[in-house]
Amino acid sequence: MLTIRDITVRLGGRVILDRAAATIPSGGKVGLIGRNGAGKSTLVKAIIGEIEPDGGGIEMPRRARLGYIAQEAPSGERTPFEAVLDADVERKALLEEAETCTDPHRLGDVHDRLLAIDAYSAPARAARILVGLGFDEAAQARPLDSFSGGWKMRVALAGLLFSAPDVLLLDEPSNHLDLEASLWLENFLQSYPGTLIVISHERDLLNTVVDHILHLQGGRLTLYPGSYDSFERQRAERAAQVAAARAQQEAQRKKLADYVARNSARASTAKQAQSRAKMLARMQPIAAMIEDPSLSFDFPSPEELRPPLVTLDLAAVGYAPGEPVLHRLNLRIDPEDRIALLGRNGNGKTTLARLIARQLEPMEGSVHFSGKIRIGYFTQYQVEELPAGSTPLELMTRAMEGKPPLAVRGQLGRFGFSGDRATARTHTLSGGERARLALALVTRDAPHLLILDEPTNHLDVDAREALVQALNAYEGAVILVSHDRHMVELAADRLVLVDGGLAQDYAGSMSDYIDFVLGRNQPRGDDGKGPTKAERKSGAIARDELKAARKRVTEAETRLARLHAQLTALDAALADPAGAKGDLAKLTIGDLGKRRVTLAGELEEAEARWLEASEALDAIMGKVE
Structure with missing residues (x-):
């Protein structure tokens, strides 16, 4: 059991934690959540003893081992495999002692302890963890200094998981992972035997792994039983x-x-x-539930272009003078496409995104763009490289040179930068605010195609949900690279798998892809010899039908969500024309009413298509079962 007893922490004269208290049950899996800047990392630093609280304290069993990733990634000539094995300090010390010990009684005790901690199976366990986090056999044998900072942090995570502490503390463990490694990590943590406290904004992780939510707000802690979805229901009831x-x-x-x-x-x-x-x-006033009024994403919609927007014809792309990273690319992007790129890091997702964003030229074949197309390309580098001394207003004014101040302010307002926030220095902005500012900059000219490469790394759960809603209301095409599968499932209706030097449409749903990554539901022969040719053909046809049916349902659900978001914005504009945003602000009441009639008709048609697709899926699943 870990007890947080009335912790108070002040930093820079500001109270970060104010008599925060909670009791974490032994073996519990707890998701620590709160808005950006609420003090989550500060609380973790207090737990591991990195900062001394101004009041209160942390209580835990005397011999409990605490595990937390250091900020400095491992480096040097050691390999990832060696670094992970070294993370188990006791095993390493015992093995060294076994080599030099001459006392037979002590040597017996050493070997007994090595057996008790399962030391001899450690190399196999270390390799499994590294494979799960994306290191193949060759990568496990490379020197650490040959890897980027993100991959070194994966090694640090692997070492921490391998050491299996009694209390495991993880701070945004998915930030350096791709979707495939994130799925493996969730699967690993579900069966972790110790106590887990994880800071995460990944809704799926918080729903599949944790059994309690520890909510930090206003310097205070509240422990809720259940998953994140359960927490949201309880929070909504509490707000009411x-x-x-x-x-x-x-x-x-x-x-x-x-x-x-x-x-x-x-x-x-x-x-x-x-x-x-x-x-x-x-009479003490009852405080309202705190909400962030600046939590805002509103992508400006472009004028219509005839399809296709982009066509790749047997294109190859890479980095000269080397060999192509991807080849034989045949891909068509239309105005309302919502495409998610799947595949492990290093397989070429970002390379493909850069080709479509016109940052790379094809090495072979051709890429055709619509003549008037505008493309917005968001990457994490843009968030990290925002000039420290500038303000959002200054940056947007330079980016929208020649535009009137009202237009500049309007674009900032779409993303929550109004009033004092528009003139705040960028180095004072939170990570989420910096991400919103970068998105505001790349969408300033209403792009027809929006390419988002890991847009959620600095966003909390509520901000991610707001981004999903904004993407569903956006009327341009979207290409999404994200390890947040909740976002992929809600915002994408077409999956493209980047693997083995190719980029091809993936016929299944996200559920199928997750099963594929985790090795679940793979076909096996009952007699140990594998299925017959006829059985393989029949099974393939059934799977293809099922995948196609699931894809139609997913596409219908995505269109429904998009139309509902548009209808909600339209109703808000009708109720308060003065508060209308974007293109809706330019329409008269009469035009808004006409558009609502049209939208309601589209929604009715979309609901009919969704119902038809759902019934077809149920029928196919009945046959398969």
């Missing part, structure tokens, strides 16, 4: 209760104030009025 209590209190305050105003001057009622005035003064 708080809102009701506030309304009740406001009514009572108004009643008391009215009584005091009417009766203070009368001698007969002055005493009662004074009593109620004191009661009114003692």
